[in-house]
Amino acid sequence: MYKNDQWEVTNYGLESVTPGAPYVYQIPKGTLLKIENGFYGWVVHLAEKTWIKYPLFVAAFEEAANYHFPGSLDAQVFLDSQVEAKSCHPHI
Numbered sequence: 001m002y003k004n005d006q007w008e009v010t011n012y013g014l015e016s017v018t019p020g021a022p023y024v025y026q027i028p029k030g031t032l033l034k035i036e037n038g039f040y041g042w043v044v045h046l047a048e049k050t051w052i053k054y055p056l057f058v059a060a061f062e063e064a065a066n067y068h069f070p071g072s073l074d075a076q077v078f079l080d081s082q083v084e085a086k087s088c089h090p091h092i
Helices: 041-048 055-066 075-088
Strands: 008-009 012-016 027-028
Touching: 008 055, 012 055, 041 055, 041 075, 055 075
Parallel strands: none
Antiparallel strands: 008 012, 012 027
């Protein structure tokens, strides 16, 4: 399974890893592709967290979605979610 400096795809879903991530954060696989206001909720929500290296999260999110739900990630919604996150949170 996929792992980077802050995130790891697990059987649970997507989880933060230390020491890259200073906090424990677990995203259940059943909620990964939840749509909120037309966007993937986690992609927008996690942009609020200043401790997250957003590109690492986005890469891990995509891997987790493809691992747990092959072929289900909507590329346009995924892109729109990232654009929305960046417009609301310019620090990323």
